[in-house]
Amino acid sequence: MDKRIISAALTGNWGKKSNNPAIPMTPEEIAASAVEAYEAGAAIVHIHMRNEQMLPTMDVELFRKTVRLIREKCDIIINITSSGDHTGEHIGSDDIRCAPFEILKPEMGSFDCGTMNWMHNSIFSNHPRFLEKLGAVMIESGVKPELEIFDAGMIGTTLYYMKKGLIKSPPHYQFVLGCPGGMDATVDNLVFLKNLLPEGATWSATGIGRGHIPIMMASLAMGGHIRVGLEDNIYYEPGVLATSNAQLVARAATLMRSVGMEPATPNEAREILSLPQR
Ligand code: ZN
Numbered sequence: 505m506d507k508r509i510i511s512a513a514l515t516g517n518w519g520k521k522s523n524n525p526a527i528p529m530t531p532e533e534i535a536a537s538a539v540e541a542y543e544a545g546a547a548i549v550h551i552h553m554r555n556e557q558m559l560p561t562m563d564v565e566l567f568r569k570t571v572r573l574i575r576e577k578c579d580i581i582i583n584i585t586s587s588g589d590h591t592g593e594h595i596g597s598d599d600i601r602c603a604p605f606e607i608l609k610p611e612m613g614s615f616d617c618g619t620m621n622w623m624h625n626s627i628f629s630n631h632p633r634f635l636e637k638l639g640a641v642m643i644e645s646g647v648k649p650e651l652e653i654f655d656a657g658m659i660g661t662t663l664y665y666m667k668k669g670l671i672k673s674p675p676h677y678q679f680v681l682g683c684p685g686g687m688d689a690t691v692d693n694l695v696f697l698k699n700l701l702p703e704g705a706t707w708s709a710t711g712i713g714r715g716h717i718p719i720m721m722a723s724l725a726m727g728g729h730i731r732v733g734l735e736d737n738i739y740y741e742p743g744v745l746a747t748s749n750a751q752l753v754a755r756a757a758t759l760m761r762s763v764g765m766e767p768a769t770p771n772e773a774r775e776i777l778s779l780p781q782r
Contacts, residue, residue, distance in 0.1 A: 507768040509729035509776060510756050511548035511678070511708055512541035514749050516735030517560040517588055518623075524738040524745045529554045531566055535573030538580060540750035541733070545757035547773035548581040548612065549574065550650070550735070552588040562589040567604045579770050579782050583612035583650055586638055587628070598634045602641045611779055613642060614678070615649035615671070617661035621685040628654075628685070635661075639670030648779055651677045654686030659700045666702070674704040676777055678731060681719055682712035689715020691722040698726060706777060710736045720756060724765060729776075732756050 528537040553566040622628040682689030689711030708729035711719030732752040
């Protein structure tokens with residue numbers, strides 16, 4: 505059976521309830537959404553936290569509570585963001601961004617190999633000093649980095665950190681295409697990026713907005729894994745809001761099954777990603 509991993513990105517930093525009321529915000533909502541995504545076929549859940557004003561936060565206690573609530577219900581792989589703070593000049597201090605990995609030791613965490621202009625309105629800051637610290641913390645804490653790639657140069661940076669021993673092999677990449685400031689969500693770009701990856705790498709892709717479905721189908725055709733969820737797309741189809749993360753996961757699972765593929769279970773995903781079984 506051709507097993508592919510569905511990763512569900514539930515909340516992100518930017519969407520508000522006023523954009524789509526289905527975006528989960530509290531630990532209870534995020535955990536419930538994670539469990540529904542698992543039941544619909546997701547093997548990985550990528551999580552961000554929000555404070556009471558719905559602003560992004562790296563508050564370890566909110567992550568701790570959410571992880572506990574998810575773990576009470578299912579064994580889905582938990583991937584915590586390293587870029588979910590609104591305090592400070594850009595997106596939080598290095599220590600704040602590393603804390604959930606040091607303290608909670610999730611199976612995976614996002615690792616963004618470069619700084620970029622973000623959506624024409626801010627800077628997504630990933631200073632080399634931060635990346636060196638994050639790499640060391642993730643190795644010490646047994647966290648597998650999900651190497652998020654918004655632009656081709658970021659792949660070269662991952663190779664540099666692999667050589668320095670700050671990212672372990674085999675690496676796992678997550679292409680996030682279609683964010684203003686990064687590469688467009690086109691199949692040509694996906695093919696180009698995939699051909700830059702080192703031997704033995706696993707990879708997944710998501711397209712923001714219009715590119716969502718083409719990138720999903722191309723990733724499956726090219727042997728990759730996929731990410732869906734309200735962090736990336738609040739619409740199910742043009743003009744129609746998605747009703748839940750599970751709805752987006754279910755469409756991906758249906759698409760896979762219609763062409764002879766099967767969504768990987770969390771333990772099958774652990775095998776694909778060289779993570780210890782649970
Ligand atoms: Zn994220």
